[in-house]
Amino acid sequence: MSRTFRYVTLDVFTHRRFGGNQLAVFPDARGMTDAEMQSLAAEMNYSETTFVLPPADPAHTARVRIFHRTAEMPFAGHPNVGTAFVLADRAVDDVLRFEEIAGLVEIRLTRDAAGAVTSATVAAPQSLKIGGEMPVEIAAACAGIPPEGVVTTRHAPTIASDGGNPRLVFEVTPEAMAAASPDIAAFRRAVETTPALGGKLSLYLYRPEGTGLRTRMFSPLAGTWEDAATGSAATPLAGFLLHLSGAENGAWEITQGVEMGRPSVLHTTARRTPEGIRATVGGGCVRMFEGSVTL
Template sequence: MRTYPFVTLDVFTDRRFGGNQLAVFPDARGLSDAEMQALAAEFNLSETTFVLPPEDPANTARVRIFNRTAEMPFAGHPNVGTAFVLADRAREGRLRFEEPGGLVEIELERDAAGAVLAAIVAAPQPLTIGAALPAGPIAACAGIPPGGILTARHAPTLASDGGNPRVLLEVTPEALAAAAPDHAAFRRAVETLPALGGRLSLYLYRWDGERLRARMFSPLSGTPEDAATGSAATPLAGFLLSLTGAEQQALEILQGVEMGRPSLLRTTARRTGGGIRATVGGGCVPVLRGEALL
């Protein structure tokens, strides 16, 4: 029998049982693709990560991220949590993870004693803005009336910066509170809206003073609602910057409140010669340790 140690963490929080849960296998050598997917499904968390030696020794590790049903090219909270686990491998305060979505650079913030306070993840690609989508089918997916979507600034819009594309939509406070994913409407949208490419994740947000409140639904990939979604927060930060004339901005996003797992995601976005680049950062708390038996 083979044994594989793992740890679990709560990410984008400073306390246990808040934030978004993550499982990390610090040494996944010998695991097959099918075994990684099976373990991710067994943990039944939004994501599980598997750490392998890097292909380029200049980098820290090769990191593979699986949700309940498939491998992901990039995701935010898995990188934050994995960075905490691998913090002792950092060179000059930085980690570099090889992922299908590109090379992910992570900066660690430490206190005076050297303990890690936060990990700041740079999205591996510049912002890509995709198709604008009709409000009616998207509202149906979120279980809200079409009038709950605000379109003065933008229509529901696909965007990505290395992860799976997300549909970004601004909603009223009432709609954000009442929203609930409608699985049948998600399936209809995927079947009837070719721009989605066969997959659909919604990132709903509203302004709350200078901060954003957000929720994320992705039921077709096994996550009806996510407590903290870094790979949606970074394209949102970049997309909102693209709607202004500013060179850069920083935004805090509060997510997971409706699930009882409040999460705080700190984002930045800036214009560069190669497009708009974004980061997301936050804290992390270890929760469990154990071994998988295979």
């Protein structure tokens, strides 16, 4: 017996169409199998697609499953922002709570005077976790830049996460930021020679720009050659920068996706808590398409 499922697509971390990071949301995925979800995410060919299910705890808004082209993810930033826009009518006091593999994710909505949602801010579900360091030569090779393009004044290339996939975070020069292009052979060599990576590697390059940050993210082994906006990399970066600074709290505006022609703006915060450093990421969103698929 065939089943029909509605979907919505959005551009996330932008206030204009054809910017930001693309996302597909299936607002009611009841009856869909895991294999169907994965196949649909691959077919959509966006960096992520979300599938909304009833929550295990009725006090929560929904259970949200996030898939990229090849696997399910425990947490991600722009899928939560976009899904919150789609499910905004389910918010209680402008707060939604999504059950995800990484834990309970809280999203807070901001509205304009007319009541329209203008932004959504996602709290990373876990505190900052700092992993090991990677040699500059390996990180640079993966990014397709010379080793001197990696800035090590404050830190070496370092693995950081807060509920999503771990990201290798490192600062680069303006010239290296512009020239970076992932070398998939170098990525494969890196995961083969570094068992601690568990076969996964995502690079998050950053550099200061004005009062904010400019970033690029590469994850070719997961099917994302470059990502236009990566909330689950922006939050550990914010947390890591706060860790380095020694301050109690901080905020950074991050610009990403410029080199792809899909400029995105991510607003991040980080603060110290008794449980560790916690971070948030937020931004705007624009609806694009609506449709349905019959399985």
